[in-house]
């Protein structure tokens with residue numbers, strides 16, 4: 001229930017004044033509906049359509065007196081006109097109320113979407129290491145829709161509750177005893193239906209879990225589609241997926257059955273109740289016929305609202321787990337938030353790197369409660385405008401070290417210093433803004449090459465783009481593409497080869513004219529000719545920017561100013577390429593010899 005309050009507060013924050021207008025409209029609509037019911041029978045009786053006594057009906061008798069005093073004739077057209085005006089006005093207001101309710105709901109959901117997305121994007125990199133991407137997709141699609149649905153239901157619930165209260169007020173005016181019976185029946189019904197509410201909440205939790213597996217499964221399927229196809233894993237994936245779909249179907253069916261059963265209970269009880277009601281009123285309480293008629297009218301309008309309240313409650317309970325999950329996600333990502341603002345002024349404040357990046361006794365562990373260190377007591381100096389290469393076996397800690405140097409993760413012990421200043425969160429953004437990064441798994445989106453390049457520098461000129469392409473040895477192949485820079489490259493750039501993708505991402509990093517260029521295995525997918533071109537380009541860049549390269553291919557780093565050799569998270573060697581290759585018992589020499597053997 002805590003979540004409902006949180007979401008209601010957010011709803012108020014996003015709609016504010018509109019929410020009051022909505023509430024006011026609800027009150028007026030309910031009031032008019034009550035008055036409409038109040039008037040119709042007495043008015044018809046006055047013109048002789050029924051032989052009823054209006055003196056027993058409060059409010060109506062005084063209204064009648066007033067009409068007679070003002071010489072308004074009470075004939076059929078006047079009576080019907082009043083009724084049409086009343087009910088028509090109410091319908092008009094209800095239309096506005098529905099529109100307003102959609103507006104409130106949509107505005108709210110838009111803000112919730114943006115807020116969640118922003119909160120995720122502002123979270124630290126470490127947060128993403130602990131999470132599954134598919135969970136974020138699920139949260140921003142199905143779960144958010146469920147939350148939106150829940151909010152819509154909440155508004156309906158509030159409106160039904162207000163309506164019911166007002167109608168109860170009118171009914172009380174007519175007969176306290178009879179209305180008390182209706183209320184007691186409603187309370188009894190809500191007691192019985194608690195079972196349905198509980199069941200709905202349980203099924204709602206299952207729905208969240210099932211959709212989590214559904215999204216995770218889909219994302220694994222399509223991320224690994226090449227592996228699936230090449231290893232003939234289709235059958236097992238199809239079977240697993242079918243089982244999951246079966247679970248989702250039965251979960252939905254269970255929820256539908258609960259809903260249908262509860263609806264049946266409500267409808268059946270209303271018929272029985274009305275029969276008992278009429279009987280008790282006439283034979284035991286001896287209520288006047290005109291009053292009874294009115295109360296029955298009110299009851300038949302009120303009872304469906306009781307039902308709406310109950311079924312809203314049930315359905316809100318099925319959506320509640322989505323609200324809970326979204327609250328947890330927002331809380332977690334909020335706690336993991338980087339203390340930086342994504343604001344242009346701050347981006348403009350990029351600090352120039354003048355001297356060095358330094359690690360002092362840096363240690364890092366992924367599992368904060370465990371003992372295993374991914375980096376141990378690293379002491380390292382990366383001079384500005386030089387090329388530093390990081391090498392080592394798989395799992396040695398190369399990517400971890402580079403993530404640390406980029407400020408994506410923070411050391412558990414020790415410090416990272418930028419020109420002697422500790423890399424604190426305040427410095428982080430302006431520092432990271434100076435970095436151009438090419439990852440192992442280059443990120444390109446479905447769009448044209450130009451759009452992909454302009455992602456980092458939206459106002460890059462044609463000349464700047466081609467210069468960056470030339471630099472990354474991509475200009476030639478781009479010219480040969482059917483639409484040159486405007487060629488659409490497919491999802492994640494699938495229409496390009498691995499080497500082409502890497503070169504485009506390199507061009508994109510260079511386009512930003514960074515002070516620090518970080519290449520994580522950036523040449524792994526290049527053939528020898530392209531590798532030579534990139535090597536030459538990097539050589540050209542030497543002295544103009546600080547380059548940090550992780551390379552498995554040691555040939556790419558022959559001209560590096562310093563090479564750091566990592567093993568089990570520790571620096572075991574450090575020096576120039578030539579120097580290290582001459583240390584006969586060192587790890588670097590071993591790495592070199594493995595590669596020479598592999599090349600032979």
Ligand SMILES: Nc1ncnc2c1ncn2[C@@H]1O[C@H](COP(=O)(O)OP(=O)(O)OP(=O)(O)O)[C@@H](O)[C@H]1O
Pocket residue numbers: 129366367374392393394395396397398399400401
């Ligand atoms: N997200 C993570 N959670 C837990 N442990 C991790 C995580 N990422 C890396 N590690 C562990 O940290 C150690 C260093 O990993 P890292 O990725 O830095 O190695 P690497 O030298 O870059 O390897 P490779 O060349 O294979 O990419 C490894 O033992 C790895 O298992």
